[in-house]
Amino acid sequence: MTEAATQPLYTLHFSPDSASFIVRLALRLSGASFAEVQINRAAGELDSPAYRAMHPLGKIPAIQTPDGPMFETAAILLYLADRHALAPAPDSPARAAFLKWLFFTSTNLHAPLMQVFYPNRVAGPDNAQAVVAHMGATLQDNFRVLDRMIAAEAPDWLPLQPSIMGFYLGTLIRWLSGFPEGHPARITTADLPALGPILVALETSDAARQVAEAEACAPTIFTNPY
8 A cells, every 4th residue: 555545535633522513423424434623722822823724714624635725614624524524415406505505604604603703803802792782693693594404395405314415504503502591592492493403413423423523522522522
């Protein structure tokens, strides 16, 4: 076997329970060979020239691929999906809906969630509470829109079987369910009658179990994560 043949196809630079959590799930689902390198955030590695060469903003995740470094969660997921059949193929009738809701999730769920977690970045400490309240309400509304759509359409791109969309949505719910009762952005699987049962099924998958072990977290990674 040649040296090139033994090299992993991907190298993920990760930090526990960050957006790299989603990519770790997708990599295990893909069946591709990969390596993982934990980022030393305390040592300032996100600001190092080597990391900034992969991600110019010094954020997580970043992944090295045969086609060069990639960043942005949705872009990485789509890249992996197309190379490892983790989503409807480009010629599938379900492709348009998959793309629509993938970018809905990235833009209207993931982005507001980050504003709730880091409100000072958005409007400074004096306005942090207002940001959390406003974006929490936005998340509640947008997740209800998504849940109603799932109930009405029973989409082919969000099955009970493991998928990148299910894992993406599950990770967002994981973080939101970690907020205390009464928090404006708290959402759990119990609040989502259509999506919730899908996430219950997904957290029993091999990929979910492997990531739970790797991150030393509860096996109920979506329904009771913390």
